[in-house]
Amino acid sequence: MLALVAPSVLFIALFFVAPLGLFLFRSIDNSEVPGWLPRTTAALAGWSGEGLPDEPAFRAVAEDLAALSGSTALPLLGRRLNHNIPGFRGLITGTGSRVDLSRPGRMREQLIALDARWGEPLYWQTIRRERHVVTPFYLLSALDLRYGASGAIERAPAESAIFLGLLGRTLAISLIVTGLCVLLGFPLAITMAGASPARANALLILVLIPFWTSLLVRSTAWVILLQNSGVVNQLLVGFGLVQKPIPLIFNRVGLYIAMVHVLLPFMVLPLYSVLKNIPPELMRAAASLGAPPATAFLRVYVPQALPGLVAGASLVFVLALGYYVTPALVGGPGDQMIGYFIAYFTNTAVNWGMASALGTLLLLVVALIYLALGRVVGLNRLAVR
Amino acid sequence: MPNTSRFWIVLAAALALGALAPPDAGAQTKLVVGNAGGSSADAERKVFYGPFANANKITIQEESFNQELAKIRSQVETGNLIWDMVSTTAINVATGCEEGLLEKVDWSKYFDPKVFRDVGGVSECGVPYLFVSGGLAYDGNRIKEGPKSWADFWNVTKWPGKRGLLYRAEQTFEVALMADGVPPAKAMEVLAAPGGPDRALKKLDELKPLIHWWKNGAESINLLASGEVAMAYAWNGRVASANKTNNLNLKMELGAGHVSGCQYWAIMKGSKNKELAIKFIQYAVTAQNQADFVRVISYGPANRDAYALLTDQEKATLPGQHLDKASLQLGKLYLGFWLANGDSLLQRFVKFAAQ
Numbered sequence: 001m002l003a004l005v006a007p008s009v010l011f012i013a014l015f016f017v018a019p020l021g022l023f024l025f026r027s028i029d030n031s032e033v034p035g036w037l038p039r040t041t042a043a044l045a046g047w048s049g050e051g052l053p054d055e056p057a058f059r060a061v062a063e064d065l066a067a068l069s070g071s072t073a074l075p076l077l078g079r080r081l082n083h084n085i086p087g088f089r090g091l092i093t094g095t096g097s098r099v100d101l102s103r104p105g106r107m108r109e110q111l112i113a114l115d116a117r118w119g120e121p122l123y124w125q126t127i128r129r130e131r132h133v134v135t136p137f138y139l140l141s142a143l144d145l146r147y148g149a150s151g152a153i154e155r156a157p158a159e160s161a162i163f164l165g166l167l168g169r170t171l172a173i174s175l176i177v178t179g180l181c182v183l184l185g186f187p188l189a190i191t192m193a194g195a196s197p198a199r200a201n202a203l204l205i206l207v208l209i210p211f212w213t214s215l216l217v218r219s220t221a222w223v224i225l226l227q228n229s230g231v232v233n234q235l236l237v238g239f240g241l242v243q244k245p246i247p248l249i250f251n252r253v254g255l256y257i258a259m260v261h262v263l264l265p266f267m268v269l270p271l272y273s274v275l276k277n278i279p280p281e282l283m284r285a286a287a288s289l290g291a292p293p294a295t296a297f298l299r300v301y302v303p304q305a306l307p308g309l310v311a312g313a314s315l316v317f318v319l320a321l322g323y324y325v326t327p328a329l330v331g332g333p334g335d336q337m338i339g340y341f342i343a344y345f346t347n348t349a350v351n352w353g354m355a356s357a358l359g360t361l362l363l364l365v366v367a368l369i370y371l372a373l374g375r376v377v378g379l380n381r382l383a384v385r
Numbered sequence: 386m387p388n389t390s391r392f393w394i395v396l397a398a399a400l401a402l403g404a405l406a407p408p409d410a411g412a413q414t415k416l417v418v419g420n421a422g423g424s425s426a427d428a429e430r431k432v433f434y435g436p437f438a439n440a441n442k443i444t445i446q447e448e449s450f451n452q453e454l455a456k457i458r459s460q461v462e463t464g465n466l467i468w469d470m471v472s473t474t475a476i477n478v479a480t481g482c483e484e485g486l487l488e489k490v491d492w493s494k495y496f497d498p499k500v501f502r503d504v505g506g507v508s509e510c511g512v513p514y515l516f517v518s519g520g521l522a523y524d525g526n527r528i529k530e531g532p533k534s535w536a537d538f539w540n541v542t543k544w545p546g547k548r549g550l551l552y553r554a555e556q557t558f559e560v561a562l563m564a565d566g567v568p569p570a571k572a573m574e575v576l577a578a579p580g581g582p583d584r585a586l587k588k589l590d591e592l593k594p595l596i597h598w599w600k601n602g603a604e605s606i607n608l609l610a611s612g613e614v615a616m617a618y619a620w621n622g623r624v625a626s627a628n629k630t631n632n633l634n635l636k637m638e639l640g641a642g643h644v645s646g647c648q649y650w651a652i653m654k655g656s657k658n659k660e661l662a663i664k665f666i667q668y669a670v671t672a673q674n675q676a677d678f679v680r681v682i683s684y685g686p687a688n689r690d691a692y693a694l695l696t697d698q699e700k701a702t703l704p705g706q707h708l709d710k711a712s713l714q715l716g717k718l719y720l721g722f723w724l725a726n727g728d729s730l731l732q733r734f735v736k737f738a739a740q
Contacts, residue, residue, distance in 0.1 A: 086729030
């Protein structure tokens, strides 16, 4: 028994749990700052955070940066601190390449002369706060929080406080897509379950064809169909249904259409497998006991279909939460979901801590929803027979 | 090119041989260039990459690069170079040079840097090779009475429809200030003054629901050609070559004010093909090749000697006569401002666009 399970457990541990854990750890990992600024972080540990630190701290930062000069560590450190304060990068690289340790006189004057920002407490406070090997910085940012000047946690200013709103938008879009998938998928699955095997197979293939097509192809196909000069709008205008093309793409409407199309098979397939096993005699029995069709459907059919509905809906919902290619292709700027920013921080801004923090946030939300669902519906009731 | 006629014979021979013999790609050196794609890359391929690769028996591989400095940073910082050189903007050259991301070269060993003085000169990290004007563009077949100013671009009652704008802070902020009534030549001054970026963002906010952000030049043309947007910010060479090759009737209103500057060749720090890249740059900025490039895509030449090789008709396709209406992407104010604030403003801009 153990020998049979071991390979898959090992596989999951090695290729799923371990990388996932490592990536999640990045949301709190801060080893670069104390690692590359050992003297500075030690010197700042005893500093109160008021005003400017003493000469030893200036000397320590000069020695640390001079030691990194010429290596790739200097720009990398700059990039790390740039996440906290945009522009910090230039301060680090500029100072590291120009500081002169052998020059007599106080380092404080030399550094401030090199770059006036060394005379601002903000930069020192940031290094002091980030002196530990782990940092709450990214997770706080993902929750639109930050450290204020006094050191207390406060809400980020409105222009940069976007992640909670984005999370709300992501949840709303995913919920609506799930709802639309239920509305479209449930009747389809019922029809498939009740059809003759040949017809059911034909319908199944129709559902599966989009499933087999590449996500990118499907998304761009919608752009071609739905754009202002696209087939759909030309037909609408040609038949005189609308005066001028209606915007169907690069907005929320286009996003819903494309996402529902992509995700519908994930709703239909689990639902179909459950509905197929509901004995048709039960509905007849309900009717013979006097239940009107609507009552029979709601009280006999739906409860039996529930496991399939919940399985399909949660599959669609969870997949929708992580969408980013489709919104990027068919949505407008106001339709981007949290996945867009995870990709932005991974690829463009190269801020993996932030990408990881947003990923952690999304994971936690999914876990919470799953737990809540379990509380309300009861997970054991949902087991697919 | 000192020995032009011989070069063409060699090139013709190389092409003829190339047509006969299968290319031996495995043994060839490969120069990887990050460029902006679309019709400008097509023009570069026709005039620079193709002939140079054939003459030197190398292959030139192109990669898409939408001027995200972070892509250069991550390659150089991790020591994982994918590109050897890039076609990039003045501000990326300046930032990359300061951060040690680009190779510093004494260009005077390879050509006379004076010929680039009119467009701001060479930087030790980059050589200008084209002069581009970004301005107000629309489809002349769809809009008969065209917009005349950036304020018109913002006027969605008179000209309904979406607007295409560049998904970057740099250039887009300058344009927003022009729409807010700032004369083009003063746009950088206002932007660099306190409250400048706020004013630009506020102006963009007015138009925001109707903005379709584009990330590469080819997109801007597709949006205009398909009628998805009524007007767009677009680069003049792209517009001209779309009109030529796709038989479109796109118009540019450079009198509304435009953002103009050079695109540069720059070499990634640590590239194994540094010498080859220098040789390529030397080749691409000769007066002859610069003039040939103008004929293909209508971007201005960076090498002033190229003008002597152009006919009056060819010169007329260039937007040089509107320079009084330009916010120039060169000079101390421009470079200093974007060098110090580029990162933070880009971050602000991305968040603004997503809100």
